[in-house]
Amino acid sequence: MANKSIDTIKYGLLRIIDVSGFTIFDPVVRLLFGEEPAKQTSKILKYIVIPTIFLFVCIWLWASIAPTHKTKSGQVPTPSQVIETVETNYRQYEREQEKKTAFLTTGSERDAQIKAAKERLKSLEEESKAAQSELTKVEESSLTEIENNLAPFKKEIEAIAAKLKTLTSSAKTEQTALADAIAAGTAKPETLIQAIADFETQKEALTEKRSELNKQLTEAREDPDALKAARLRANAVANEIQHTNSVIDHYEKKNREYQVNELMTKADAAAALASSSKDPKDILKAAKDQVRNTKKIEDVQEREYAPTSTVFWHQIKRSIFTVFVGFVIAAVIAIPIGMMCGLNRIAMACFTPIISIFKPVSPVVWLLIFQIIVGAFFPDPENHPLFVLSSTLPFIQDLGVNPAMVFSACTVAMCAVWPALVNTALAVSSIEQDHLNVARVLKLGFFDRLFKIIIPSSLPLVFAGLRISLGVGWMVLIAAEALSSSDGLGKFVWDEYQNGSSFSFANIIMACFIVGIIGFFLDRLMICLQRLVSFDEDGATV
């Protein structure tokens, strides 16, 4: 009995692995359940261990080659630097979350939090002091260290300068003497020429050595590692202090409840004034104020936290949403038209020129065209019903739907429509004659024929097309966002490229990995769907 239930678990797991497409982990599961250990171990060695080693070799290659190439935006980031930026970005995200909770906290909880934050601030300040004094110490010691390092170079440079001077003056006297001798006829002109040439080579050698020394001097002047580390630490603490201050601010003055209370006391005061006053003018004014105040209070009560900086996570969500919208548009257009083309030769003949001409057009062109066309629909984006509506829907409201997003989605749709359309047409036109014969013998009506025969039999190929479409759409989206400044991963990359800080290159590489990983999961998702709709044993190719 126990054996049987273990088997169920085992085969369940294997099935999940199979459907989700991570078949490489199949031997691991089998080994865990003790099935043919020798065979599974050899499989693990071949298909998991060796590929992992290969990946590590690739990473090692990256880590060792990257620092040797200097670019305008600094050194090519190494894997560890990329991981560091991931951490930085994640910290930024966490901080925004912290501020958000601070903004929304209420009541005694808020007081407690303020107290805790202030305590933290105090300890941070102490830490900062320590770090600062440490820094000055290190700075002083490293200053003398640098001076010590520099001294020999400076000495040598001075010596060379002196040498040059003496060389020049002695050469000058020698040459004038020679010239005089030639004039007197006691020497040959060749000796003078020889002397001048000798002098030049000597001078050149000296200047070269001097410039070499200068270069070494600048290198030696660079801060020692200890100083750099101390500075980083001091910066980090200062940064943390600034953040804590901001958090406290969000607990106090910027807190929603606090703001509401503030307004309420004001309103109460005004109301009291109105009731005690005898002047009708004052009463009228007070009443008006009251109305205004209640409205204001309502506004504040509904206010959401406004993040100070767009967080990476937000951009990821927005990109995924945009690609999803574009993909759905593409599918909604492609599948019916594709079916029409597959069913009817005339429709196929009508659409073929359109498909063949527009399919190869670059996404950039589509982006510009849609930017113009879509832009015309939204002369006043702030008040357009679409955006007003989208700002009230749950989930979507945080994404900030705007015209840039709309035409990015349109571009995605335009580029993603073709694979789905062509595949659907192919799927429908290549339905097996046998199945159509069944429909003919049974005299199925149009809808039965469509829903019982044509659609089910073409679904696997249609989904294969949709899978390609989603892949294309995701690639196009990143480019579209970069060009259209629609907030998202593409724009993130573009902004990083433009701002060129010391982290931006690593950020770009990180974005590259994230785009790849998301693309991979989207593809897997489509494969799972495709497998669900395919009717043969192994209909879907992975």
Place this chain on the structure above:
Amino acid sequence: MSFLELKDVSIGFGPVSNRYEVLQNVNLSIKENEFVAVIGFSGSGKSTLMNLLAGLEKPDKGEVLLRGQPITGPGPELGMMFQNYSLLPWMSVYENIDLAVRSARPEIARSERKDYIMHYISMVKLDHAPDKKPHELSGGMRQRASLARTLCIRPEVLLLDEPLSALDALTRSDLQDEILRIWGEDKKTVVMITNDVDEAVLMTDRIVPLTMGPAATLDTPFEVNMARPRDRYTLNNNQEFIRLKTDITSYMMGLSQEKKKAAAAKVPMPDIAPKDFSLPSKRLGFKNLQAVSPASSSKA
């Protein structure tokens, strides 16, 4: 008065340049409630003949008549069981049959439909597998599912294209009885393709042999004048049965030998290839073509 009739029917496939004539001048007249078997070698055109009767193909020449009226197209009254089963792979056995029942027998009420379908499923002994998809079935199970789908329509004419070829002897004889019972009770007209002479003699009124292709045609039929019901266990001793079986077998052997002889003993023909006026460079290609034509091969 014939019920189902083929009149001088010819059919072929392919474009004019590469034409393959399958059937030529086929004449067949089937009476109402008659049970006819068609036998013939593989590739001779039996399935094509069935497609013509079902209205799935149009004849190039001649006409196919049902009750004296030309058949305009396929329909549930001409119940065809396909040789390759043609089950819809995205539907289970039950759903496949359900689709047929819904569309061909809409008068069956929703409440009765399930029992009706299950009746046919158990008739072909698939009670244990109504929810299986075709790819989960064995070849014989698929064949039975396909048979059930055809029978459940209760067509006037049953067109069975090798309906029992993939079954074991026991299941086979059970289903033979089942088909016979349906044919007897519901007064159906049945045309069945089979390559089993015993089966043909046991079940049918008439056995029509198809000559070898290309351009096959129906030869003189063998009438089976044996009393029904026929008992398959005593049949082997029945004189008439033995006579028919030997006749048909020797006829079929004769067909294949004739074919071989015809291929071997072709009269040498004069080479009447057209005079070659083409440019010398093209001549080579033409010669190569000639080398594979039958005329030149028989000469050798």
